[in-house]
Amino acid sequence: MRTPPPRLLLAASAAVAGTAVLALVPLSASGLLEPLQAVQLAVSIVTLALAAVLVLYVRRTDGKAQRVDNRVKRQEAALSRAGSDLARVAAALDGLAARLDENARGHVREVLTVLGEDRMELAAQSDRLAELAAAVSGLDTAGREIRTGLATLTSATRQNYSQLEALVDVRSLLQPRAPLPPLRGWAASPDVLRLLIERIATTHPKTILECGSGSSTIWLAYAAQRFAGNHVIALEHDERFAEATQALILAHGLQDVAEVRLAPLTDWHPAADPDEESIPWYATRALSDLPEIGLVFVDGPPGATAPAVRYPAVPALLPYCSADAWIVLDDADRPAEKAIVERWLAEYPELTAVSHKAEKGAVVLRRGH
Incomplete structure (x- = not known):
């Protein structure tokens, strides 16, 4: 049974005590009770009322405490159950975390394995690409070489x-x-032989002088024989070549129009400046009886003999040349011969030079224009 609230108990006790005290007043007034007895009885009634109220209050408090205790116990039980549930959940979470960690580790290992394979594949692809790039570079180089080769071949x-x-x-x-x-x-x-032969056929020079001897001597001799009986003289510094060329002249029956003069190389000095550095050139004694020269073919001495080895041809031979003579320089594309031509033109203003397209280059010098 639920105990009434303290205020209601106090009011009820006060009402009962008040009613009892009020009931004692008439009794005391009627003489049924002595005043002292009435007061004592009233005090007793009030005391009893207060005691009842106190008892009831204590019971109420004890009930409330009991209820609180029960509630606490229930809450403790609930908390215990919640703790057990939390423990189970924590254990489950721990197990789940362990499984997730293991799964994660497994996935990481798989990913690393795949990445490793991918890296290996990428490395292999990179190597193949490098090989392809090298091959393409090689093909490009080969293509350039082929183009250069084709240009050279063309x-x-x-x-x-x-x-x-x-x-x-x-x-x-x-x-x-x-x-x-x-x-x-x-x-x-x-x-260059065709250029010389065309000149012989056109102008019929009396004397054709060649610096050097060999196949060209025979061709020039055939041209001299064919056109107006001209005469070819070849200067040769090497006795073996002189003999070989002379034998060719005899073999072709050209001895009436061609001869080889042996003229060893000696130190040549320009007459205007004897102190100038000497240049090896044909011995000038081979020029003593030369008739008027209409065509000079400068194809010797060999360029390897000295840098300006062909320079003396103009200063040594120009006094023997006719007014319309041609001086044709072979190998004119070589740097040494280009320098020689420039020097000739600088020292002999009366000469002009015309370049002709030839395999090794050819320059024709003559007086005037």
């Missing part, structure tokens, strides 16, 4: 055709009677 083919065309021209014109040694290389090329 130029060589054109040059070969040009020389073959010139050779056919001079052979058909002169019709040699015996085999001839090859042209080009150390020997003169067909294109």
Whole structure:
């Protein structure tokens, strides 16, 4: 049974005590009770009322305390159950965390494995790309080399055709009677020979002088024999070459129009400045009885003898040349020969130079324009 609230108990006790006290007043007034007895009885009634109220209050307090205790116990039980549940949840979470960690580690290992394989594959691809790049670079280099080779081959083919065309021209014109040694290389090329033979056929020079001897001497001799009986003189510093060329002249029956003069190389000094550094050139005694020269072919001495080894040709031979003579310099594309031509033009203002397209370059010098 639920105990009434303290205020209600106090009010009820006060009402009962008040009622009892009020009931004692008439009794005391009627003489049924002595006043002292009435007061004592009233005090007792009030005391009893207060005691009842106190008892009831204590009971109420005890009930409330009991209820609080029960509630606490229930809450403790609930907390215990909640703690057990939390422990189970924590254990479950720990297990889950462990499984997740293991799974994560497994996935990480798998990912690292895959990444490692990918890195290996990427490295392999990178190596293949490097090989392909090297191959492409090699192909590009090879392509450039091929293009350069094709350009060189094209130029060589054109040059070969040009020389073959010139050779056919001079052979058909002169019709040699015996085999001839090859042209080009150390020997003169067909294109410069055609230039010389055209000059012989056009101007009929009395004397044709060649610095050096060999195949070109025979061709010039055929031209001299064919056109107006001109005469060819070849200066040669090497006795073996002189003998070989003379034998060719005899083999082709050209001894009436051609001769080889042995002229060893000696130190040559310009007459205007004897103190100038000497240059090796043909011995000038071979020039003592030269008739008027209408054409000079400067194809010797060999360029390897000295840097300006062909320079003396103009100062030594120009006094023997006719007014309309040509001086033709072979190998004119070489730096040494270019320097020689510049020096000739600077020292002999009366000379003019015309370059002709030839395999090894050719320059024609003559007086006037």
